[in-house]
Amino acid sequence: ARVAEVSGAPGAGGQRQHAVTSPVMMTRRDPWVNMLRTTLATLGAGVGGADSVTVLPFDHALGLPDAFARRIARNTSTILMEESHLARVIDPAGGSWYVERLTDELAAAAWAFFQETERAGGLPAALRSGMVAERLAATWAARSAKLARRKEPITGVSEFPMPSERPVEREPAPDPYAGGPGGLPRVRRDEAFEALRARSDAHLVATGERPKVFIAALGPAAAHTARVSFAVNLFGAGGIEAVHRPVSVDVATAGEALTASGASVACLCSSDALYAEQAAEVAGALKSAGAAQVFLAGRPGEYADVDSYVFAGCDTVAVLTSVLDRMGVA
16 A cells, blocks of 8 residues: 555456555645655556555645645656656566565565465455454554654655745645544555644644754764754654754853753754763753753764763654653644
8 A cells, every 4th residue: 555556456367457556655744745656656556556546635634735745746647658758568567576575575475365365254354353454553663663663754844845845825625534434544654644744734823833852963064964964864853953053062161052952952963082081071061051952863872961862763653752742732
């Protein structure tokens, strides 16, 4: 479902294959990126043998699409066919060992699940027994962990977010599942981060500003730029505005800069070498100036007055949730 939802048995009785770009991939934040996602999904469906593809508008997750979104969706397939010449090749993936191997693995996994379902008494019985729900829940739990740790990044949401972006608003769309019999739960890739961003939005409405984190960069730009960018992206994924003024601080200036930023949380950013020299003292200065929590961008170490660490692969959702809780962001 990451790429497309396909109907029609592959090659069975000459049936035509129709694909629909999956709504699961759509994000509500920075929805313009959805145009790239649906283009790639359409390309994947075409390479996979789909005879026709329905491309969902990029604002599908927000409500009823506007004229621009509908036009872009209509033209996506046309561009791939007429400008990229996707339809001029009978089998675009033919001869690709990589694609053929993935196809074989997918077919084997699908057939194994089909046989398991048959042994359970068929799909209705498998649904009633909870077997399908359990399998989906296990897969979603594993995927949720990857999303939370940004091992599966979502551009504009968990990576390169823009907390200050102007929201795209659309007229609400009717829920096609309203009043239905229930069924399996519906999930979205962006739901954990969307909940965090919604808390930030509510805080903005209530107080006139977003929750803030002070970026305490140590040393020259060459030493701290990489980790500053990392920290700004990480906190931004939770709608927390990063204040990076001045560009660099030390033990003498950190406290005053924290007070001027208006933030109650700070994050140290620099190289491991400068951490060894300055991190403990600067963290102490930040605490003395009123910092409720001091983070350090890097692997956990033994630094006095540093409360928590953020690093590649950390549970970003858990970190951001705890930060917003500590800030009192409802």
